[in-house]
Amino acid sequence: MEANMKRVDSYANEHGISWRPHIKTHKSIEIAKRQIANGACGITVAKVSEAEVMANGGINNILIAYPLATHKKLERVAALLSKATIILTIDSVEQATHVQQFFQHIGQDIEVWIKVDSGLKRCGVDPGEPTLQLAQHVSENCPSLRLKGLYTHAGHSYAASSYEQVVAIGRYEGECIVESAQLCENHGIPIEVRSVGSTPTFEVAGKVPGITEVRPGNAVFYDAIQVGLGVATYSQCALRLMGTVVSNRPGERLVLDTGSKSLSLDQGAHGNATVKGYGHVVDHPEIVIQRLSEEHGIATIDGNTTLGLLDRVQIIPNHACTVMNLFDQVYVVRDGQVIETWKVDARGNVQ
Incomplete structure (x- = not known):
C-alpha cells in the first residue's frame, strides 16, 4: 500500500x-x-x-x-x-x-x-x-x-x-x-x-x-481487475482476504469461508471480462473460486492441489472497493506480522 x-x-x-x-x-x-x-x-x-x-x-x-x-x-x-x-x-x-x-x-x-x-x-x-x-x-x-x-x-x-x-x-x-x-x-x-x-x-x-x-x-490497493487490464501485477495488490478451507472433496472441489458477503459478486464494472472466478487465490493457480453463496466460496480444482481442510489462503479480490465496504476493520501487515488494526470508518456510508 x-x-x-x-x-x-x-x-x-x-x-x-x-x-x-x-x-x-x-x-x-x-x-x-x-x-x-x-x-x-x-x-x-x-x-x-x-x-x-x-x-x-x-x-x-x-x-x-x-x-x-x-x-x-x-x-x-x-x-x-x-x-x-x-x-x-x-x-x-x-x-x-x-x-x-x-x-x-x-x-x-x-x-x-x-x-x-x-x-x-x-x-x-x-x-x-x-x-x-x-x-x-x-x-x-x-x-x-x-x-x-x-x-x-x-x-x-x-x-x-x-x-x-x-x-x-x-x-x-x-x-x-x-x-x-x-x-x-x-x-x-x-x-x-x-x-x-x-x-x-x-x-x-x-x-x-x-x-x-x-x-x-483503486490505485491505493489495486485488485484482480487492474491486473487483468495490465495496469498492475498481483504483487502490487495490497488488499487481501484470508480464507480457510472449511470443506474438501479431494480432486473435485473445496469450499472456503469467503462467500458473497466477503468477496462480493463483482466480476468487473462496465463490461469488464478480464477476471476468472471471484478472486485470485495467491500461489494456487489450480484453484478457481467458481461460485459464491452468502458464506461459501466454492472452488474447482484443476489437477492436483496441496490444499486440505483448515489450510489458509490469501485471496486478492476482483474489486477491492466493493470488498472493503463489507468489513468493519482491516489488519495491517508488514513483513508477515500484523502490526495494527484500522477501522473502515465510512463502511456503509452510502447516503
Missing part, C-alpha cells in the same frame, strides 16, 4: 500535477491521512455521508464527485463548510439552479466543478460547446457558485479489451478536459482545475498538457 501511494505521488511530482484520491476504495480515515501525508492535495468522495466521516476525521479538502441537488443533502453539505473546503459538482443547468437557490437562500458561497462525460455515458455534460454553455450559465446566473474546475471519470476504461485501448481512452479523457477548459477560457471563464480520474487511465490522462490533477481511487 505504501509503495502504491508513492507510485501515484511520484507520478504527480514528475508531471507537475496534484493528486486527489477517491476514498470510496478504502473508506478509512487513517489511509486518507496517509495519502495526504504522502502528497495528496485532498480527497474525493462519492457520498455526503463519506464527506461527513472524513471531515469529522480531520480531512479538510473534499470533492464530492456526485451530482447533488436535494435540499436535505445540501443542508448536510452546508453544515460541513466550517470544517473543510467542500467542492460540489454540476452537470446540468437544472441542477445548478437548485444548488444556487439553496446557497443563495442561506447566504453562503460554494466552490463547484463541472462534470464532463468523456465516454462513460453516465453523469456529465458533453465536452466542448455543451460544457461551455453550462459554464456560462453558472458564471452568469449562479452568483453563489464559484466555478473553479472541470473534471471527468473514464470509467469505461474498465471494459477495455487491451491495454492499448486503455491508453486511447485515457488520452481522450485528458484531451477532452483540456480542450473544454480552453474553450471556456477563450470566452472569459477561467478554469483553474482540470481533473481526470480512473485508476486504469490516470497515468495516461495525467500526461496530457494542461491537466492539473488526477484522482485514482
Whole structure:
C-alpha cells in the first residue's frame, strides 16, 4: 500500500500535477491521512455521508464527485463548510439552479466543478460547446457558485479489451478536459482545475498538457481487475482476504469461508471480462473460486492441489472497493506480522 501511494505521488511530482484520491476504495480515515501525508492535495468522495466521516476525521479538502441537488443533502453539505473546503459538482443547468437557490437562500458561497462525460455515458455534460454553455450559465446566473474546475471519470476504461485501448481512452479523457477548459477560457471563464480520474487511465490522462490533477481511487490497493487490464501485477495488490478451507472433496472441489458477503459478486464494472472466478487465490493457480453463496466460496480444482481442510489462503479480490465496504476493520501487515488494526470508518456510508 505504501509503495502504491508513492507510485501515484511520484507520478504527480514528475508531471507537475496534484493528486486527489477517491476514498470510496478504502473508506478509512487513517489511509486518507496517509495519502495526504504522502502528497495528496485532498480527497474525493462519492457520498455526503463519506464527506461527513472524513471531515469529522480531520480531512479538510473534499470533492464530492456526485451530482447533488436535494435540499436535505445540501443542508448536510452546508453544515460541513466550517470544517473543510467542500467542492460540489454540476452537470446540468437544472441542477445548478437548485444548488444556487439553496446557497443563495442561506447566504453562503460554494466552490463547484463541472462534470464532463468523456465516454462513460453516465453523469456529465458533453465536452466542448455543451460544457461551455453550462459554464456560462453558472458564471452568469449562479452568483453563489464559484466555478473553479472541470473534471471527468473514464470509467469505461474498465471494459477495455487491451491495454492499448486503455491508453486511447485515457488520452481522450485528458484531451477532452483540456480542450473544454480552453474553450471556456477563450470566452472569459477561467478554469483553474482540470481533473481526470480512473485508476486504469490516470497515468495516461495525467500526461496530457494542461491537466492539473488526477484522482485514482483503486490505485491505493489495486485488485484482480487492474491486473487483468495490465495496469498492475498481483504483487502490487495490497488488499487481501484470508480464507480457510472449511470443506474438501479431494480432486473435485473445496469450499472456503469467503462467500458473497466477503468477496462480493463483482466480476468487473462496465463490461469488464478480464477476471476468472471471484478472486485470485495467491500461489494456487489450480484453484478457481467458481461460485459464491452468502458464506461459501466454492472452488474447482484443476489437477492436483496441496490444499486440505483448515489450510489458509490469501485471496486478492476482483474489486477491492466493493470488498472493503463489507468489513468493519482491516489488519495491517508488514513483513508477515500484523502490526495494527484500522477501522473502515465510512463502511456503509452510502447516503
